[in-house]
Amino acid sequence: MLILIFFFIGFIPSYSICSQFYSYGYRNSFKTVPVDLANINIILSAPHAGSDMPNDIPDRTIGGCQRNDSKVCTFNYNDSCSNGTRCKVTTVQDFASFDPFTEQIAEELYKTYNISPFVVIAKWNRKKIDFNRD
Numbered sequence: 001m002l003i004l005i006f007f008f009i010g011f012i013p014s015y016s017i018c019s020q021f022y023s024y025g026y027r028n029s030f031k032t033v034p035v036d037l038a039n040i041n042i043i044l045s046a047p048h049a050g051s052d053m054p055n056d057i058p059d060r061t062i063g064g065c066q067r068n069d070s071k072v073c074t075f076n077y078n079d080s081c082s083n084g085t086r087c088k089v090t091t092v093q094d095f096a097s098f099d100p101f102t103e104q105i106a107e108e109l110y111k112t113y114n115i116s117p118f119v120v121i122a123k124w125n126r127k128k129i130d131f132n133r134d
Helices: 002-009 098-113
Strands: 030-032 043-046 065-067 084-086 118-122
Touching: 043 098, 098 118
Parallel strands: 043 118
Antiparallel strands: 030 118, 065 084
């Protein structure tokens, strides 16, 4: 069923309704619909589809930490991981089609129901930052 829904939503036409609403975040690392334009408590995000590779930003090399008493990795800022093992850093880009897919969903929600969700789309590659981990 999920595959079927993805298939049909993939053919939603893009009318560039929302493209005029986007603003760009810190050093152009992400684009977002500003808070004052969203009118519903829904967040659409594409955190791993970015392709920009700024040279002045180092690649990520330190992953999360799997604690000795846990089976999951946690990602905490400046974690020394003294009581666990470092997890591998995931630097693989997810499907690049998530940017337009996320935008198309937002546009269709706007056209059909006159609602504007919050939208956050990563522009930097996952080698530079993992927006939902780091």
